[in-house]
Amino acid sequence: MKAILLGPDEDGLGDALADEGVEVSHIDTIANRPALEEAGITEADALVLTETEGATVISIAKDLNDDVQVVVYTDETLPDFARGQADLIVDPQLLSAEAVAEELSA
Structure with missing residues (x-):
């Protein structure tokens, strides 16, 4: 399994995923199409956002990979436009x- 982590990882989700055998790429720059492509979005199984600031990237990720599972792991409120994605x-x-x-990883 391959996951892309977008945002800070204060809760250690990246390490926890790696401990489960998941290959993790981390985007710590501005989330845009080139950054997603460089991180391997077309082969990724999951895109994990740890902040809602980059929520606009969800539609780009889904456009590049219909099957990517989008997981939002934060206590911030996800904007309405992204909630359905x-x-x-x-x-x-x-x-x-x-x-x-x-x-x-299951």
Whole structure:
């Protein structure tokens, strides 16, 4: 499984995914089409956003890879325009990074 992590990783989700055997790419620059392509979005199984600031990238990711699962892992509110495109929205205070990683890698 391959996942792209977009945003800061204060809760350690990237490490938790790697511990589950997931290949993780991290985008820590402005999220745009070239950054997604460089990170391997066309082969990715999941795009994980840890902040809602980059929510506009969800539609670009879905355009490049219809099958990518979009996971939002933050306590921030996802804008309405992006909410319908996210497959899973999780508050880190409700579910640990390890639990999310285990579920995604299953």
